[in-house]
Amino acid sequence: MLRTLIAIALLGVFALQTSAQGDPWSRVAALYQQRVTDAGIVGSSLMFVRDGAVVHKAFEGFQDLATKRAVDEQTIYHWASITKTLTGVAIMQLRDRGLLSLDDPAVKYVPELRQVHNPYGDISQVTIRQLMSHSAGFRASTWPWGGDQPWHPFEPTRWDQVVAMFPYTQILFRPGTQYSYSNPGVIFLGRIIELFSGDDYEVYVTKNLLMPLGMTRTFFDRAPYHLVTNRSHSYIRTDDGLKEQRFDFDTGITVSNGGLNAPLGDMAKWLAFLIEGSPGDVVLKRSSLDEMFTPQIRAKEGEGGSGEDVQAGLSCFIERHHGVELVGHSGDQNGFISHLYFHRLSKSGYIVSFNTDASSAKDRHRTTRAADEAVRDAIIREMWR
Numbered sequence: 001m002l003r004t005l006i007a008i009a010l011l012g013v014f015a016l017q018t019s020a021q022g023d024p025w026s027r028v029a030a031l032y033q034q035r036v037t038d039a040g041i042v043g044s045s046l047m048f049v050r051d052g053a054v055v056h057k058a059f060e061g062f063q064d065l066a067t068k069r070a071v072d073e074q075t076i077y078h079w080a081s082i083t084k085t086l087t088g089v090a091i092m093q094l095r096d097r098g099l100l101s102l103d104d105p106a107v108k109y110v111p112e113l114r115q116v117h118n119p120y121g122d123i124s125q126v127t128i129r130q131l132m133s134h135s136a137g138f139r140a141s142t143w144p145w146g147g148d149q150p151w152h153p154f155e156p157t158r159w160d161q162v163v164a165m166f167p168y169t170q171i172l173f174r175p176g177t178q179y180s181y182s183n184p185g186v187i188f189l190g191r192i193i194e195l196f197s198g199d200d201y202e203v204y205v206t207k208n209l210l211m212p213l214g215m216t217r218t219f220f221d222r223a224p225y226h227l228v229t230n231r232s233h234s235y236i237r238t239d240d241g242l243k244e245q246r247f248d249f250d251t252g253i254t255v256s257n258g259g260l261n262a263p264l265g266d267m268a269k270w271l272a273f274l275i276e277g278s279p280g281d282v283v284l285k286r287s288s289l290d291e292m293f294t295p296q297i298r299a300k301e302g303e304g305g306s307g308e309d310v311q312a313g314l315s316c317f318i319e320r321h322h323g324v325e326l327v328g329h330s331g332d333q334n335g336f337i338s339h340l341y342f343h344r345l346s347k348s349g350y351i352v353s354f355n356t357d358a359s360s361a362k363d364r365h366r367t368t369r370a371a372d373e374a375v376r377d378a379i380i381r382e383m384w385r
Contacts (some may be wrong), residue, residue: 028056029046041355042242042356043065047265048350064232073264076263078333079336081258085257087189088189091314092291092292102132106131132300135178135312138169140303156252179298201256234356234357236335264353271342293315293378295313304330313327315329321376325381335357337353339353354368354371358371
């Protein structure tokens with residue numbers, strides 16, 4: 001009897017191994033789950049989209065370590081800078097309606113920028129296109145002074161706080177000649193969206209992007225009451241241990257730069273839109289999407305994009321990894337790290353989010369960024385080769 005049970009168990013293990021060896025996604029999922037566990041990441045979700053639909057998914061860990069609530073399809077993550085892709089689409093919508101040109105001076109619509117010091121000439125040199133491609137010459141951080149105490153606002157809460165910093169802000173290089181990842185530049189884009197629409201940024205995006213795409217569980221900043229229980233907590237892990245970060249936080253005036261929250265199912269709809277467009281071009285013309293994915297300027301490794309060759313498009317990055325071209329964007333804020341990538345030739349892509357920013361001075365391989373890179377490389381090897 002014992003021998004029979006052992007034989008059955010061995011056959012089961014053999015069957016699982018054979019399945020994993022023969023199924024590319026099983027190999028991706030196994031590596032993903034192992035790397036999440038090895039890095040000490042509390043929780044994570046991964047989805048793969050092809051031809052407009054989710055065809056593969058994997059989950060690992062907890063959305064709330066204190067209650068041991070497991071990650072599932074309802075879990076809502078913070079997407080940080082992936083918000084910039086929505087801001088870019090909104091600007092392109094306004095352009096397609098004839099309300100602005102991408103080569104218009106930004107100061108035409110944000111007159112407060114006149115207070116910024118430009119040692120290279122007039123501030124009108126800075127264009128909307130340059131803000132979208134991070135080539136306008138603004139600094140990287142939004143909030144360079146303060147913000148390091150628990151009682152400080154997470155980000156500036158009002159536009160007048162950002163404007164108050166303009167007399168102490170300067171253009172770092174001649175606009176359009178270099179690349180430098182800039183969060184403030186995207187806040188200015190959000191301000192332009194509000195000017196032309198008459199709506200708050202969140203309202204405009206909800207009405208003109210989220211609603212047409214059926215992203216009904218997506219929101220900005222603090223969660224609606226009925227979704228709070230689905231919102232993931234977030235953590236930072238170092239060699240000294242694990243620390244929980246702010247929960248259900250408000251990105252304030254920086255919402256157009258990084259205020260997005262959504263479950264992976266909704267983000268899969270966003271990814272499918274970027275790959276396929278929308279029926280009848282109701283959200284944005286296919287040609288305008290392609291324009292966004294056209295390189296504008298060479299970017300810097302580690303500043304928004306990564307890979308062997310990184311180009312900044314319009315609110316996205318065009319990267320090469322192991323000879324394969326991908327379009328995408330990453331997000332990194334308050335313990336959340338995420339990535340959105342798609343492969344235009346196969347009309348497929350993936351989204352992944354981790355609710356823990358794990359780092360280690362002892363072992364760089366047991367980090368969230370290393371896990372993120374390993375998942376990307378596995379998908380390239382298994383799904384896009």
